[in-house]
Amino acid sequence: MVDTLPRDWRRSGRFAPSPTGPLHAGSLVAALASWLDTRASGGRWLVRIEDVDRPRCIPGADHHILAQLAACGLRPDAPPVWQSTRGAAYAEALDRLRQAGLAYPCGCSRRDITLALAAQGAAHQRFDDLVYPGTCRDGLHGKSARAIRLRSVVDGAEVVIDWCDRRLGAQRQNLAREVGDFVLLRADGLWAYQLAVVVDDAAQGITDVVRGEDLADNTARQIHLQRTLGLARPRYLHTPLVRGADGHKLSKQNGAQALDLSDPLAALAAAARVLGLPAIAAATTGDWLAQAVGAWPPRWHDAAPVEPR
Ligand code: GLU
DSSP, X not given: OGGGSOGGGSSEEXXXXXXXXXXXXXXXXXXXXXXXHHHHTTOEEEEEEOOOSGGGOOTTHHHHHXXXXXXXXXXXXXXOEEGGGXXXXXXXXXXXXXXXXXXXXXXXXXXXXXXXXXXXXXXXXXXXXXXXXXXXXXXXXXXXXXXXXXXSEETTEEOEEEEXXXXXXXXXXXHHHHTOSEEEEOTTSOBOHHHHHHHHHHHTTOOEXXXXXXXXXXXXXXXXXXXXXXXXXXXXXXEOOOBOTTSSBOOGGGTOOBOOTTSHHHHHHHHHHHTTOOOOOOSSHHHHHHHHHHTOSOOGGGOOOOOOO
16 A cells, blocks of 8 residues: 555654543654654654544544644644544454454453453453453353454464564564453444554554554554554554653543643643753744754653653
8 A cells, every 4th residue: 555655655654642632741742753753754644533432532622632733733644534434444354354263252241251360360460451361262152242352362373473663672472461362343332442543554554653652562462453454564663651740651530731732832842852852942833843853763762751841
C-alpha cells in the first residue's frame, strides 16, 4: 500500500486519541512528537479518533481535541477518521482470522478465568488483565460464545515477539506466557483496541507509530496481529510520559487538567521539555513548530519525566 502513495507520503504518522476527554499535557506530548517526527521526514500526518469504546467516549470530546490540536498548529493532512465508522473493516479482518483458525470464540467470564487460574495454582495478572489460561482454545465446552480471542500459541509454539523501539531499544514479549490469547471482539460486542488499531494503521498506510510509553506493552500484540493478517509492521517510538504529582502517568483519573490553550506556545514548550528538545524562542506557533522540526529527533537520554505545569 505504501508504494502506491505519492512520493513524499512514503512516510505517514498519526495521532490516535480516544475521545474520553480533552487533551491534557501528556497527550499533547504524543501528538507533538508524532507531528514532528512525520514533518521531519517529509511525511504526512493523520489523526484518527479512536471511539470504539463507546461507553468511555464523551460527546463532543472529538471535536474539542481537534480544535485543541489546531490551536497548537497541529493540523492533519487529510480529514480525520473515526473508528466508529470502520466496523466493516474490523469484521472482515476478524473473519479472516477465524477462517484461518487463529481466532476462536470464548465463553469465559472474568470469574471463570480467575477460577481456572486458581485451579492451576496461578494468579497471573498483569495490569488489570488476567493472563487467559486457554480454557476455550479447543472448544466452548457447552458454554455460549461471549468474546473472540486470538491465539498466542500457534502450531504448538508460544508466540514470542521481538521488536525494537526507536527510543527504548530492543524489546521482547512472550505473548503466550505474559498475555495469553487476547480479545479481538469483546463480550459487550465492542471491537477491541488491538484489532482496530492494527487494521487502521495498515489502512492509513502508517509507517511510524509514535505514542506514549504507557502503550508500549501493547506493541507485541499488535505485531502478532499484523503478522497473522499479513500486514506491514510500522516502526515504533514510545515517548516519555508526563507524571502527575502522585508519580503515576498523567491521566484524567489522577486529575490531569485539560490543556490551558490560552497560551499555546507555553503548552508546546512544556511538551517539548518532556521530549528533551531545546528551548525555542518564537512569536507564533507556526514559527515555533518550524524550529522544533529542525531539533528533531531529540537526544532521548536528556529527557527526564517532568511534572506538568
Ligand atoms: N487511542 C489510544 C489512546 O488514546 C492510543 C492508541 C495508539 O496510539 O496506538 O490511548
